[in-house]
Amino acid sequence: MEKLLPARERLLKSKKSSLDGEFRGKIMVILCAVLMISATIAITIFLGTKGLQSFTKNGISIIEFLTSTKWNPTDKANPAYGVLPFIFGSFAVTFLSALIAAPLGIGGAIFMTEIAPSWGRKILQPVVELLVGIPSVVYGFIGLTVLVPFIREHVGGLGFSLLSGTIVLAIMILPTITTIATDAMSSLPNHLREGSLALGATRWQTIRKVLVPAALPSLLTAIILGMARAFGEALAVQMVIGNVRNLPSSILDASATLTTIITLNMGHTTYGSVENNTLWSMGLILLIMSFAFILLIRYLSSRRKVR
């Protein structure tokens, strides 16, 4: 009995302290969550009010803003605020770069998971991780120094073009797509592979007819996450795309995206001026687009769970 009591007390004490820890941990985690949520909400509200000011305060028509191709905010007599060329540029580089990066990334993922899971993964994984670590300004600088002259001499045009922006972005989003696609492929249950092989399918048939369709929702998520990154990238694109406010008529024409126009002009404009407000509006468009991307990803992953 004498020994039991202290033990019981000890238990009681430890229970109390563990409850204490339980409580503290809970508070801490909740605090983190609240902080993150409120930061997101605050940014959204801020960007919303700032971005709408050019329509509410400065009286620019939303329709003109979104559909006009004339952008000339500094013309004092006859300013024009049409951002369609930049919206078009943003979408163009995003889709084109996804078009290049998606087959490459998914191909790499299949190679790492199905063809050469041991040595292939050992080599490709660090290479992909290295690509993530290279800062975007370096991509831009390499693009400006190597890619732009190369395209000018061997493909045509000025070199500063949609094509240059697309290639730089494709390389930048490649790791995102490859990493998520690899996770998706390797998390497929093994019985899918075994079943298919047991039915006499070859390896390629298994990959093409069974594994890729099974992983498709996750693969699409990978592509869309890559596109979301491409849509928001500013610095590297700005250095190679030429930043021209006309609608490009070919892939070799210089162009501009929403992000490049924002980074080029933000520092020069004064807070509260019409120019500055229109830049915020472009930021709002970017935010809305990233919401759209997220919704699309949610939709795709909910489809995957139903299966």
Added chain:
Amino acid sequence: MKSLKKLSLLTVLAALMVFMAACGGGASNGTDKKDNADKKTDELSGSLVISGSSAMQPLVAAAAEEFMAENPKVDIQVNAGGSGTGLSQVAEGSVQIGNSDVFAEEKEGIPADQLVDHKVAVVGMTAAVNPKVGIKDIKKEDLIKVFTGKITNWKELGGADQKIVLVNRPDSSGTRAVFNQFALDGATPAEGITEDSSNTVKKIINETEGAIGYLAFSYFTDDSVTPLAIDGVEPTEENVQSGKFPVWAYQHSYTKGEAEGLAKAFLDYLMSDDIQNTLLKEQGYLPVTKMKVERDAKGNQKDI
């Protein structure tokens, strides 16, 4: 136990951030403090935050470095963010000095009457072409035609048979405003490649056949681009000072109300002969003290 681990991880992270922040702030003046710990003759102390034009940032930062070396108790931070940012921040009082390469009157939404202008330097700029274009002098009317897209090949001006490629600055850029106003007589340039950084512009002009852009004099250090004389007037320091060469601009430092205390001391230091005659030249600016002409916010020029 787990929460304890998390806590310690958080603490370590927090400590790391504080450490890095401290490093970032201290790096610029840490060495000066050590060098000058022995001479504490000046009673100037406190801190000064300057923001604005990225073109002026190297100059002001270099001057601040020397100023801090002489006054070890003073801490000056020079941020670049663009002229618009500098003017906005000085107007709302979040920095003491706002640098700008345009007059505050020219920017929308700035209470220019509350700001006091200190013209600390002059920068001259001119059109620059790819060396293979083969032109060194251009008439102003031809220059306007080139930039508005009415002339599209250099052979029309007696140069090589090359298509003209324009390299512009962003709409809101001060450099663009000055060039449009004084070199193009207010004409709106046609569309072309647009870059913000002078170094990038120089690189593009150098690498692209038939390219023309505009740069400050300080970027003409080698043969990679050819500066153009306008109407036969060479783009030189003397011609800007005498008022013969039209394309130049002041570099302004604005304060809200009259400059006081440390801000005044630093602005006086910027205007001292020491800085105007040596540091400015090293950085490629022209001393404002030697100008024989002056200009107001509307662009009217008159002799001093």
